[in-house]
Amino acid sequence: MALVDPETLQRELRKLQGWERGEREIAKAYRFKDFKEAIAFVNEVAHLAEARNHHPDILIQYNRVTLKLSTHDEGGVTEKDLAMASACDALL
Numbered sequence: 001m002a003l004v005d006p007e008t009l010q011r012e013l014r015k016l017q018g019w020e021r022g023e024r025e026i027a028k029a030y031r032f033k034d035f036k037e038a039i040a041f042v043n044e045v046a047h048l049a050e051a052r053n054h055h056p057d058i059l060i061q062y063n064r065v066t067l068k069l070s071t072h073d074e075g076g077v078t079e080k081d082l083a084m085a086s087a088c089d090a091l092l
Contacts, residue, residue, distance in 0.1 A: 001071060001078045012082050019085050025057075025070035026077055026085060030092075032063045041065055044091045054084050 004012065009026075013019050019028045032038040042058055042065055049055045057068040067088060069081040 001074060001080055003071075003074050003076045003078055004082065009077055009082075016082070016085050016089065018089075021077075022068070024076045025068045026081055027066060027068040028085065028088075029064055029066045032065070035062050038063050038065050041091065045088055048087055048091065049084075052080075052084060052087070054080055056084065056088070 009021060013021060013026065016026075016028075018030075019026050030038075030041065032041060038060060042060060045056065045058065045065075045067065054069075054071075057070075059066040059068075067085075069084055070076060071078040071080050
């Protein structure tokens with residue numbers, strides 16, 4: 001799968017609320033009421049990731065969960081990452 005060109009990436013990120021472009025990934029921080037809610041979200045993301053065989057980097061900081069998405073085999077962001085970002089947002 002080919003990398004998304006910078007112009008397309010910027011356009012698609014405008015459709016995904018809260019997602020930001022990094023050097024070779026896209027990322028979003030989610031906030032929850034407490035740790036338990038944050039972990040419940042992470043568990044849902046884990047099931048989604050397994051089903052899609054596309055796994056984000058996940059940072060958990062009490063009630064804050066940061067997801068980073070990149071297609072490592074391609075060295076950057078692909079359509080697969082944008083689709084996964086949208087699917088993660090739909091979990092809420």
